[in-house]
Amino acid sequence: MRICHGGEKTGPRVLALGTFDGVHRGHQELIRQGKLLAAETGALLRVCVFDRHPLEVLDPRAAPRLLQTAEERNRIFAALGADELRIIPFTRETAETEPEDFLKMLRSECDLKGIVVGWNYTFGRRGRGTAELLRKMGESQGFTVLIVPPVKTGAGEIISSTAIREKLARGDLAGARDMLGNPGSN
Numbered sequence: 001m002r003i004c005h006g007g008e009k010t011g012p013r014v015l016a017l018g019t020f021d022g023v024h025r026g027h028q029e030l031i032r033q034g035k036l037l038a039a040e041t042g043a044l045l046r047v048c049v050f051d052r053h054p055l056e057v058l059d060p061r062a063a064p065r066l067l068q069t070a071e072e073r074n075r076i077f078a079a080l081g082a083d084e085l086r087i088i089p090f091t092r093e094t095a096e097t098e099p100e101d102f103l104k105m106l107r108s109e110c111d112l113k114g115i116v117v118g119w120n121y122t123f124g125r126r127g128r129g130t131a132e133l134l135r136k137m138g139e140s141q142g143f144t145v146l147i148v149p150p151v152k153t154g155a156g157e158i159i160s161s162t163a164i165r166e167k168l169a170r171g172d173l174a175g176a177r178d179m180l181g182n183p184g185s186n
Contacts, residue, residue: 012043013110022067025181044083050090099129114144
């Protein structure tokens with residue numbers, strides 16, 4: 001998996017967007033769907049992540065502990081078949097970027113064929129950008145947007161980084177491990 005930091009124009013890409021602060025089973029499904037869309041469109045799969053959790057800049061006291069190190073996260077992305085990892089610096093300026101401008105920046109770096117996001121994805125200034133806004137932008141700008149629905153445990157719980165942190169706080173290591181999954185097997 002190639003690491004890219006921007007500034008270069010590349011060929012056809014499908015982008016997987018998310019915070020990915022712990023590459024749990026929901027994130028793994030998102031990457032799998034991105035890989036399928038990339039194959040369908042003759043593109044490479046680029047996973048886009050910020051260099052830090054946004055709350056580290058926006059509200060440091062509320063910033064959660066990450067569930068995996070950057071190295072662990074990157075190994076999982078590679079195991080799931082990501083071709084590239086785009087690391088985006090998160091600053092106050094990034095936080096104030098309008099959703100349309102953020103997408104314009106991503107499009108300037110590749111021939112965008114598609115974007116894959118989770119059902120609750122938000123981006124841009126004050127989280128104004130949503131998965132539905134991306135879908136509308138894709139329709140008007142000629143790229144596919146896949147919105148991955150929530151992935152649930154066998155007991156029906158929605159898998160999320162927050163839910164995993166709650167399980168860890170309660171000492172439910174088995175439940176947290178189940179939500180994190182085994183990236184090579186799901």
